[in-house]
Amino acid sequence: MRIDAHQHFWRYTEIEFGWIDDAMASIRRDFLPADLAPLLNETGIDATVAVQARQSMEETEWLLQLADAYPQIAGVVGWVPLIDPKVEKVLEALSANSKFRGVRHVLQAEPSEYMAREDFNTGVALLRPYSLTYDLLILQHQLPAAIKFVDRHPNQPMVLDHLAKPLIASHEIEPWRAQILELARRPHVSCKLSGMVTEANFHNWTIEDLQPYVETALEAFGPDRLLFGSDWPVCTVASSYKRWLDVVKQCTAGLTSDEQDKILGENAQKFYGLEEVSRFEEVKKA
Numbered sequence: 001m002r003i004d005a006h007q008h009f010w011r012y013t014e015i016e017f018g019w020i021d022d023a024m025a026s027i028r029r030d031f032l033p034a035d036l037a038p039l040l041n042e043t044g045i046d047a048t049v050a051v052q053a054r055q056s057m058e059e060t061e062w063l064l065q066l067a068d069a070y071p072q073i074a075g076v077v078g079w080v081p082l083i084d085p086k087v088e089k090v091l092e093a094l095s096a097n098s099k100f101r102g103v104r105h106v107l108q109a110e111p112s113e114y115m116a117r118e119d120f121n122t123g124v125a126l127l128r129p130y131s132l133t134y135d136l137l138i139l140q141h142q143l144p145a146a147i148k149f150v151d152r153h154p155n156q157p158m159v160l161d162h163l164a165k166p167l168i169a170s171h172e173i174e175p176w177r178a179q180i181l182e183l184a185r186r187p188h189v190s191c192k193l194s195g196m197v198t199e200a201n202f203h204n205w206t207i208e209d210l211q212p213y214v215e216t217a218l219e220a221f222g223p224d225r226l227l228f229g230s231d232w233p234v235c236t237v238a239s240s241y242k243r244w245l246d247v248v249k250q251c252t253a254g255l256t257s258d259e260q261d262k263i264l265g266e267n268a269q270k271f272y273g274l275e276e277v278s279r280f281e282e283v284k285k286a
Contacts, residue, residue: 001046001265003046003049003268004040004228004229004232005227005272006161006194006195006229007036007048007050007230008052008231009032016054017054024234024237027233033066035233040072043242047074047274048072049274050067050073051077051104051135051161052077055106060076063076067097074099075099076097076101077104079106083120084123087123088126101272102127102133102134103127103132103133104137104161107142107146108138113145115142115146116145116149121152125156128155133271136158136161138161138164139164143179143180144179146160146183147179150186153188156188157188159271160189160190162231163192164176164180165195168205171209173213173216184220190267191217191226192228193217196214198231202237205238210251211251223252223255230245
């Protein structure tokens with residue numbers, strides 16, 4: 001199985017996607033399943049996990065509607081108001097859909113202290129009873145706070161998005177490397193090989209620029225806790241879908257075929273509990 005553990009869909013509006021600056025002007029448009037499907041066919045990707053891009057219940061429900069309509073969307077990581085005292089009712093309702101697999105809050109837009117909030121942690125503690133995962137979206141400087149945060153939830157499966165966005169463009173590896181190695185000591189935390197090209201120089205990056213960061217991720221998490229993710233369509237400001245997949249394959253070419261299979265799909269299927277993937281494979285073969 002080949003699974004893209006991290007991609008987005010959206011209907012673009014300037015107000016809701018203000019983070020898309022002029023350097024990313026090429027993605028100031030709608031991106032829908034019909035746009036992604038040819039890329040999946042070209043690269044042999046069987047299924048994807050659609051991840052929230054807006055912090056709204058409206059988007060979470062929309063992504064689940066898309067997942068119901070398009071079999072290639074095996075799971076959804078949505079946003080819910082984790083700090084709301086009534087969030088458990090929201091989780092209960094959304095969990096009625098088997099494709100609702102996890103939750104993400106855009107912590108990179110919050111002060112690091114947000115991760116210590118009692119109401120936020122109370123909300124996160126409600127995820128495990130519903131067999132939901134948590135996607136950890138942070139910036140490099142937030143890693144110390146993130147380590148304390150994940151320690152509060154030792155039984156909650158979590159996955160770090162985009163390697164915490166290291167400073168690849170300036171070729172800085174410390175203190176990021178030491179902090180990633182420390183975070184990875186927590187066995188309930190996995191990591192996505194995603195979002196790297198947009199932390200490098202958009203137009204002039206090379207695989208050599210990325211290699212030290214991939215090697216650190218492999219050293220820290222090993223092939224059992226790394227998940228391939230495209231971060232499509234955001235990645236397209238710096239790379240085609242196929243080129244990024246080829247980079248991941250090249251960077252992991254020294255692993256065994258079984259280890260490569262884990263990174264390219266099996267780990268995502270296990271981490272997110274993707275029940276629909278095998279069903280989609282049967283549809284493809286029909």
